[in-house]
Amino acid sequence: MSNDTADIQVTKTKARMARERKRAMVAYSFIAPNFLGFAIFTLGPIILAFVMAFTEWDGSNPMKFVGIKNFTELFKNDRFTASLENTLKYSLFTVPLTLVCALALAILLNQKIKGRTFFRTVTFFPYVASLVAVAAVWNMLFTPGKGGLMNQLLMNVFHVAPLKWAASPNTVMLTIILFSIWKNMGYYMVIYLAGLQGISEDLYEAASLDGANSWQKFLYVTLPQLKPTTFFVSVMLTISCFKIYDIVYMLAGGSNGVVNKSAIVLVFYIYEEAFRNWKLGSASAAALILFAIVLVITLIQFRGEKNYAND
Amino acid sequence: MSSKTVNRRISKTVIYILLFVLSVIMLVPFVWMVTASLKLNKDIFIIPYTWFGFEPRWQNYIDIWTKIPLAKYAANTVKLTIIVTILQILTSSFAAYAFAKLNFRGRNILFLAYIATIAVPWQVYMVPQFIFMRKLGLADTHLAIIILQAFSAFGVFLMRQFYEGIPDSLCEAARIDGMSEYRIYAKIMLPLSKPALSTLVIFTFVNTWNDFLGPLIYLTTDSKKTLQIGIKMFISQYSAEYGLIMAASVLSLIPVLVVFMALQKYFVAGITTGAVKG
Numbered sequence: 001m002s003n004d005t006a007d008i009q010v011t012k013t014k015a016r017m018a019r020e021r022k023r024a025m026v027a028y029s030f031i032a033p034n035f036l037g038f039a040i041f042t043l044g045p046i047i048l049a050f051v052m053a054f055t056e057w058d059g060s061n062p063m064k065f066v067g068i069k070n071f072t073e074l075f076k077n078d079r080f081t082a083s084l085e086n087t088l089k090y091s092l093f094t095v096p097l098t099l100v101c102a103l104a105l106a107i108l109l110n111q112k113i114k115g116r117t118f119f120r121t122v123t124f125f126p127y128v129a130s131l132v133a134v135a136a137v138w139n140m141l142f143t144p145g146k147g148g149l150m151n152q153l154l155m156n157v158f159h160v161a162p163l164k165w166a167a168s169p170n171t172v173m174l175t176i177i178l179f180s181i182w183k184n185m186g187y188y189m190v191i192y193l194a195g196l197q198g199i200s201e202d203l204y205e206a207a208s209l210d211g212a213n214s215w216q217k218f219l220y221v222t223l224p225q226l227k228p229t230t231f232f233v234s235v236m237l238t239i240s241c242f243k244i245y246d247i248v249y250m251l252a253g254g255s256n257g258v259v260n261k262s263a264i265v266l267v268f269y270i271y272e273e274a275f276r277n278w279k280l281g282s283a284s285a286a287a288l289i290l291f292a293i294v295l296v297i298t299l300i301q302f303r304g305e306k307n308y309a310n311d
Numbered sequence: 312m313s314s315k316t317v318n319r320r321i322s323k324t325v326i327y328i329l330l331f332v333l334s335v336i337m338l339v340p341f342v343w344m345v346t347a348s349l350k351l352n353k354d355i356f357i358i359p360y361t362w363f364g365f366e367p368r369w370q371n372y373i374d375i376w377t378k379i380p381l382a383k384y385a386a387n388t389v390k391l392t393i394i395v396t397i398l399q400i401l402t403s404s405f406a407a408y409a410f411a412k413l414n415f416r417g418r419n420i421l422f423l424a425y426i427a428t429i430a431v432p433w434q435v436y437m438v439p440q441f442i443f444m445r446k447l448g449l450a451d452t453h454l455a456i457i458i459l460q461a462f463s464a465f466g467v468f469l470m471r472q473f474y475e476g477i478p479d480s481l482c483e484a485a486r487i488d489g490m491s492e493y494r495i496y497a498k499i500m501l502p503l504s505k506p507a508l509s510t511l512v513i514f515t516f517v518n519t520w521n522d523f524l525g526p527l528i529y530l531t532t533d534s535k536k537t538l539q540i541g542i543k544m545f546i547s548q549y550s551a552e553y554g555l556i557m558a559a560s561v562l563s564l565i566p567v568l569v570v571f572m573a574l575q576k577y578f579v580a581g582i583t584t585g586a587v588k589g
Contacts, residue, residue, distance in 0.1 A: 024416060026492050030409035031421065034402035037462030041440060042428055048439035059442050108329055119330055121575065122337045128571050130521040132539045133560035136546055137344045140355070140553060147356030149343065182336070214322075243432050246523045250543070257547070267434045274438040275528060283438050291435040298430045 049291075052284035059280055070285035080286060082261045083269040086173065090265065091241035093177050098237055099230070101185040106192030107222070120193075124186035131183075135250035138179050142166065166251045169262030176251055176263065180244070188233050195229030196222070228305075235301040239294050243267060266290050348372070348557035355553045371558040378555060381562070383534055384541035389566075391453055391537065392519045395460040399515045400508060403466030408496045410467065411474035412482050422471075425464040434524075441528055455529045456537075460519050466511055473507035474500060509577035516570055538563050 056064040074080045109120050126134060141149045144167040151162035166175045199222065207217045245267035252263035259268055266286065274283035342362065347355050349367040375381055409415070410422050440459070441450070449455040477500065485495045526537045536544070542559045549555065
């Protein structure tokens with residue numbers, strides 16, 4: 001190779017590199033505004049959370065590294081174990097019940113009926129309605145006294161004794177679960193509706209030819225075809241159940257915002273430990289436990305999705 | 312009549328009965344809210360409850376504005392919601408364009424960082440985030456709430472998914488015509504992504520408007536509080552002012568109802584993005 005061509009080669013590469021660099025700069029300029037905000041205020045704190053979980057810190061005095069002490073202390077703390085237990089109990093009931101309601105609603109509102117859009121809107125609206133407002137009504141409808149609409153219904157229609165609802169440790173979780181199903185089922189119904197509309201008509205026709213009745217069609221066509229949707233919904237639901245906080249605050253929080261042991265949940269414990277007791281290390285340790293649970297659920301979802309993709 | 316038409320009649324009847332029950336369950340709380348907001352406190356728990364035909368007491372809707380600084384709370388919430396929504400739309404669609412249509416080093420790793428944090432609930436890092444903001448002197452400021460909401464990974468993800476569906480050839484053609492990337496973004500991509508933008512607008516609007524935990528942690532000065540916190544405080548202080556509580560609740564629902572009705576079809580489309588693969 002002569003010197004000349006080598007020179008041309010070099011300038012060419014240089015020009016290409018310069019062009020590529022310029023292109024990359026343009027790309028970075030697109031990402032920068034969002035990424036800077038995201039890195040500083042989301043990514044940074046996430047890393048800090050992992051550090052803080054192994055320290056003792058009140059936010060102003062120097063941080064003290066304590067190893068895994070925060071975690072061992074947590075499991076000795078009965079307020080924490082109660083919060084973990086309540087969160088599990090809440091999820092255990094809310095996930096399947098919401099799922100079944102959402103599926104039933106989706107099937108009902110997928111029929112050719114008059115006013116379908118109206119009914120869908122009505123079912124969905126509680127999901128976007130502000131929690132403070134709907135929880136306020138709920139608290140009045142489910143008031144422990146006999147004047148509340150729910151207790152009226154119990155006494156006059158079902159002839160059962162009135163309940164104390166959120167005011168009693170025995171029924172407070174029940175009240176929270178009922179409310180949460182009512183508020184959120186419309187959201188998952190929409191996801192199921194999309195799933196239902198993705199099922200090919202041919203399958204139902206083939207089932208009809210084979211002499212299947214409606215119930216058999218549901219059992220052997222609808223349910224299996226909805227499997228990926230059901231999977232997605234159950235994972236989303238479970239994660240959102242573990243993040244529950246505000247519903248408990250609204251329905252079971254006293255006037256000073258304190259929740260007693262019968263209704264405390266994981267996020268509430270984190271909030272209380274951090275912003276009332278200023279035990280940031282212990283709060284972060286509890287937060288990491290929450291993260292571990294959500295991570296496991298997410299990983300299950302990824303595996304599940306892969307399985308369906310292979311089908 | 313054949314047995315088939317009888318069957319069909321029966322199932323139609325069952326469907327309409329179910330629809331009626333559903334509407335009762337979903338609507339009664341809202342109807343109760345509106346009727347109770349027009350009553351005196353002493354009349355609300357009278358048995359049986361009167362659903363109509365009573366003298367409406369509009370005074371509740373006048374009193375609530377003086378009982379708590381509702382106008383101030385509303386102004387704060389409107390301000391925060393508008394700023395957050397605009398920032399979210401701009402920065403997310405901007406970043407998503409690079410992730411979907413530009414090739415550069417580190418693209419996959421950066422995008423992975425976004426995806427990974429979608430799986431981390433905010434509740435996991437809300438404590439260190441607050442400590443950090445406090446160090447920056449941002450505790451008890453609206454700026455903190457804006458920062459909190461405006462740079463979500465979700466927005467970037469949603470917009471990128473949409474841009475991926477727009478053919479690359481469109482951008483290539485524009486590049487050959489000598490258009491800069493910024494102009495391609497502004498003149499081609501943005502106008503094409505109206506459905507995704509509407510979805511993001513509704514999600515951000517509803518989230519910011521209804522957010523409770525964020526303002527609860529950050530805002531301590533009364534005059535800076537948002538509607539949700541303000542109404543909750545009012546409920547805790549005057550738990551027996553049923554009529555006023557319901558009036559405030561109705562007022563706080565109206566903007567959400569309006570936005571929801573206006574952009575409803577996009578909302579449904581947005582929920583199903585990611586849920587069902589096309």
